[in-house]
Amino acid sequence: MERVGTYTFVMSTHTKDQSTLDPTAALNDRFCAAIRAVAPDLPEDQVLAHIGPSRQPKLGDFQSNCAMPIAKRVGMKPRDFASKIVEAIDVSGIAHPLSEESIAGPGFINVSLLPEALSTALDAMDSDQLGIAPPTERKTIVVDVCGVNLAKQMHVGHLRSTVIGDAIARVQERLGHAVTRQSHVGDWGLPIAMVVEQLSVMEDEGTDVSKVSLAELNAIYKKVQAKCKAESRALALIKKVGGHVKAEIELNERIADANAAMERAKARLVALQSGDERSVRLWQIIYDTTMTACLHTCDRLHANITDEHSAGESTYRDELAPLVQDLIDRGIAVEDDGALVVQCEGIKEPTIIRKRDGGFLYATTDLAAIKRRVGKLGGDEIVYCVDSRQGLHFKQVFAAAHKAGYDKTADGKDAVLVHAMFGTILGEDNKPLKSRSGENLNxxxxxxxxxxxxxxxxxxxxxxxxxxxxxxxxxxxxxxxxxxxxxxxxxxxxxxxxxxxxxxxxxxxxxxxxxxxxxxxxxxxxxxxxxxxxxxxxxxxxxxxxxxxxxxxxxxxxxxxxxxxxxxxxxxxxxxxxxxxxxxxxxxxxxxxxxxxxxxxxxxxxxxxxxxxxxxxxxxxxxxxxxxxxxxxx
RNA sequence: GGUCCCGUAGCUCAAUUGGAUAGAGCGUUGGCCUCCGAAGCCAAAGGUUCUGCGUUCGAAUCGCAGCGGGAUCGCCA
The missing domain is CATH 1.10.730.10 (Isoleucyl-tRNA Synthetase; Domain 1)
Structure with a gap:
């Protein structure tokens, strides 16, 4: 067995190995042998046959583009080198004999398969696996998919992450790798606390919150989001331009309301994160309602994403503080303007992992996720199927994880971290697809x-x-x-x-x-x-x-x-x-x-x-x- | 302003990872159903691959510069 070029194949003709029957591999074999004969001094790593399907079906079934690059190495004209190859090669049993007429253009060598070779190859492929051999090295690949948020209905933004992410996972499974899907559910931030807070108010008013639908939760989410959004920028503008006093007072009141709502939400987040029984119960209602609908939509989309693939941000809660401490202890994270950041070479923007107020961030959770995915889940490769707008975020997180060594696999190699990013879905007007009222499309x-x-x-x-x-x-x-x-x-x-x-x-x-x-x-x-x-x-x-x-x-x-x-x-x-x-x-x-x-x-x-x-x-x-x-x- | 991504037929997109005459679909024009499904097939027309320079046997693809569009840039997720 030897590895040449991009194909691995077996020389012996009596074994029934599928790869010997694959015409591409077989032709690769014959061409490499001819190249060695014609250019015996050529280093083995340059013995490349460059076999591919023909670009000009009229001229043949396959073509070799080996002559052009190699001719230069050995100081010959490409066509002369091609002539030597054609003379030296033995394609018996696979293709029609090659001649000067097989050479075209700068030195392309065209090959036409023998009919029996074609049917032999098809016959070999006619098995359950359809000619797909197990990988030489079986890897564990973790694919980050879907990523819904609690209390929100799935919108078009989730379509691509779910559909493409699942397809990426399926392809790797089909190739014979061990695949673990992970849906990084947004279930742990301030927005969720806001919704929990609102549910507690509703419950106090006598509503049976266990019967609240996802659509209603979604409406609550939007409402509380708007409520907490302080309109300080507008206020500053009015002050600057010199708006009406009445308008200013009104706006001040609204900001006071917003601030109060924000304070309640923050208090609720603290309660939730410290395990307050009622907060957790209400959170669970939101979680169950959201995930039931989400998994149903995934099922409908034929995306193989189930409950076992859900790994919400909340599941990392006990891992964040020790992780941050570890980064501090090893001097990887440093303080900067009150916040804790990781600076990575080649990236100007620091990765913030702890806010001035002590809270953890999106990047902190993603660092913990890499640590878990490489460590506990044994990932050799982690693929993130996430919107391209998060390009910088993943660049930072990958670099920070590498700096901290969180990407080291059990056998000491660096796990491959990939952001398989995707673009935006646009409407007919070439702008991001939205409903008529400007909201995300359900x-x-x-x-x-x-x-x-x-x-x-x-x-x-x-x-x-x-x-x-x-x-x-x-x-x-x-x-x-x-x-x-x-x-x-x-x-x-x-x-x-x-x-x-x-x-x-x-x-x-x-x-x-x-x-x-x-x-x-x-x-x-x-x-x-x-x-x-x-x-x-x-x-x-x-x-x-x-x-x-x-x-x-x-x-x-x-x-x-x-x-x-x-x-x-x-x-x-x-x-x-x-x-x-x-x-x-x-x-x-x-x-x-x-x-x-x-x-x-x-x-x-x-x-x-x-x-x-x-x-x-x-x-x-x-x-x-x-x-x-x-x-x-x- | 910095960084990242994109720019290919009228429109929507490909191009086997640097290979031959840049291919499809839609739309347009013209053919094909007494015959296994016409949601199909066949044919025609449609191109300075944004521009310029460079790298080499060879560039839509790689490099540099410019133009145009989008995204993103410290305490949200």
Whole structure:
């Protein structure tokens, strides 16, 4: 076994290792051997074959770009070097023999697979794992997802963290890593204390606060938030400009009210944090009400986020003081203008971990979270799927954690800390998506509208379908549409939310993927109805004569490396793009390569059925890996 | 002002991590349903990849400068 370039493979031909049957790995093997023969003095770490799918399908199935970089190293012209490679290489059993005609442009070497190599590779991939081998090194990856706040309904801002975060986690799971999701619930700050305070007032007035809904809590949250917000800036302005005395008195009264409310909230926070029984009971009501609704929405979104993944800020409460003390003791945290801060190299802004009044902050909790995630949870890599606006915050926290050594894993390595940031969801006006009144858009209402729209389309396409069958389909189609729209663009970019586009059911959308799946499933049902032995087709010889069939086969073979690339930088949009490409090929195949129609001989029929079945499985596996629900018919 | 992110077809987005003639979808124009689902397929038109310089066999991609847009910058979370 040796590791060359980016591929690990086995030389022996008699073992049934899947990697030997993967044409990319096999070609890599042969090219590297040829490179060594032509340039024996080349250092081993520069023996790179650069094999990839062909950029020009007319010229071949694969290409090697090895000639250009290596030719320079050995002082040859790229085309001359390519000629030597073509002369020296042995591609027997894999590809058509190479010649001068295989070389194009500055030195690209085009390779066309032998039909039997293609079907052998497909055959090797036709297993439960679809060609995805266990990782050479199984890592523990902690993914920070969702992150709702207590007493607040989920809004569009939580959509991306939940959908992308879950997809990132699923991809790593699919690649064979141990994944732990963590939802950093905002359950411990002053805002929550304000709501607790308000609930206690309501309870005193005779309200049964255990029956308060999340919507009501949300309203209370907004109300108390506004109440406590001192309008000192406005007052200063009036004083400066010289406003009416009456207005000034009125404003002063409001500020006094606000200050009083703030004082009560602070007192309540102290009571809550010191374990006051009534405060804790009221807090628990808020927690349960919020989380029940949140987890329901996650479930609806097919995001695998459950109670066990919730790790609220409150769970760190006993860890904060010792952590801060540790940082003081080791001289990592220093006092600055009354506050306690950590200064990190290369970052001008200090990370504040304790306020002048002794209170802890967002960064303090996140430091404790890193410590727990690396230490107790054993994370080798911690991925934060959080809004890009928190870029500086995570840069600071990561640097501070590193300075303190909280990122040291059990075997002494530094855990990889990644902020997998995402952009804002915009409205059609290119501004952050808000409701007409300027508030955050409620997520479950947004999903409801998607379902309503999907349902109308499903009903239109299937007038005779009973509602009992239509409803779950509409739900799945709507979620697929919303999720695909969120996942299919580069996550760092903002994107414009458009029901019309994502649910138009045309083109590059979630429903298009579902449609491709539904059509093949229908085809297989039809086959069974016609009395075709579908089990026999599962082991039939693949039909690969048509260009579309070959293209499908080559695309299917790319699945494992595509998944790997998706996991590398946590970029679900790569997998989306691939699945759309595969679905497009399926649609083309469906038009051009009849399976059950008259005039198709049995072996072609079975060979096409087998190709369809494996394509279907890749598509379903891909959707599942992204957390996109699928349907049998639509 | 400092820092970070973004700038690709009329619109919304890709581009296998530096590779060949920059690709899709929507929209536009024109074809294809007595034939496995037309939520589909085929074809056409549409580009100075914001600008300039640089790095090299080769740049949308890397570097520098500028322009335009967004975010963020000590006691909220």
């Amino acid at each position: 997520l479950s209402e947004l999903l409801d509208e998607a379902v309503t729209r999907a349902s109308a389309s499903v009903a239109e396409k299937n007038p005779d379908m009973p509602a009992s069958e239509r409803d779950p389909i509409s739900e799945a189609v709507a979620m697929a549409a919303v999720k695909y729209a969120d996942l299919s663009t580069e996550r760092i970019k903002d994107y414009v939310f458009s029901f019309d586009r994502m649910l138009a059911f045309e083109g590059d959308t979630g429903p298009y993927l579902l449609y491709a799946i539904a059509r093949i499933k229908n085809l297989l049902r039809k086959a069974t109805d016609k009395g075709v032995d579908t089990d026999a087709a599962k082991t039939a010889e693949f039909s690969l004569d048509e260009p579309t069939e070959r293209a499908m086969a080559l695309t299917i073979l790319r699945y494992p490396s595509m998944l790997k690339a998706t996991g590398e930088n946590h970029e679900p949009h790569r997998l989306c793009g691939y699945l759309f490409e595969l679905a497009s090929l399926i649609a083309k195949f469906y038009e051009q390569c009849p399976v059950l129609k008259d005039g198709v001989d049995d072996s072609t029929r079975d060979g096409r059925m087998r190709l369809s079945m494996i394509a279907l499985r890749v598509l379903e596996d891909g959707c599942d890996t992204l957390g996109i629900p699928t349907v049998d018919r639509m």
